[in-house]
Amino acid sequence: MAGAAFEPRVSLITLGARDIPRLAAFYEALGWQRTPNPHDVVAFDLIGQTLALYELDDLARDLGLPPEALGHGAxxxxxxxxxxxxxxxxxxxxxxxxxxxxxxxxxxxxxxxxxxxxxxxxxxxxxxxxxxxxxxxxxxxxxxxxxx
CATH class of the missing domain: 3.10.180.10 (2,3-Dihydroxybiphenyl 1,2-Dioxygenase, domain 1)
Incomplete structure (x- = not known):
């Protein structure tokens, strides 16, 4: 099949958050540094990836699902x-x-x-x-x- 390759990489990990300031403070207390970001997302630069904290309701809206459908996966x-x-x-x-x-x-x-x-x-x-x-x-x- 022609087209772009699906390269073996995870670029961004997004965690749906109910309380972004509290969750961001937790990761900062672990010693992580926020990256500059003009949007309503808190991002932490990792080695080769980024961890983002995004409002759970906004994540659900982006997916077209109700927030309760997201749950917590295993x-x-x-x-x-x-x-x-x-x-x-x-x-x-x-x-x-x-x-x-x-x-x-x-x-x-x-x-x-x-x-x-x-x-x-x-x-x-x-x-x-x-x-x-x-x-x-x-x-x-x-x-x-x-x-x-």
Whole structure:
């Protein structure tokens, strides 16, 4: 089929938010920096992507659905770290910023360390250290070291 390629990339992750100022303050408390933005979207620059906070009602309108139809999917956002000790430190930082710890940092069957928290609106984050997938010097994640 001719046309544009669907390249293997996630460019923008948009979280529907009921209280953008509260959610933005949470991510800022984690140490993230807002990007300049003239619109009603709060954006944080990530390594190669952007995380955006967008009013839930506006997101539903854009999709042509009622807000209650969006719900919360069975999905996690993962943040991999360079050192095993960083998992517990970031879980603690998220809790101090107002997040809810869902699983404290601990060993996992595949040899790494993971923990989970939910941000103030219930978006679930996994913090992980994976000895089989070290981050690049720039911080990019590579599944099992693929693409080093």
């Amino acid at each position: 999905m996690t956002l993962a943040h991999n770290v360079r050192n095993r000790e960083d998992v517990a430190a970031l879980i603690a930082r998220a809790a101090a910023a107002g997040g809810k710890v869902l699983r404290p940092a601990g060993e996992i069957f595949w040899g790494g360390v993971i923990g989970y928290f939910a941000d103030p609106e219930g978006h679930i984050w996994e913090i992980a250290w994976n000895p089989h997938a070290p981050l690049s010097d720039a911080g990019a994640f590579r599944w099992n070291g693929y693409g080093k």
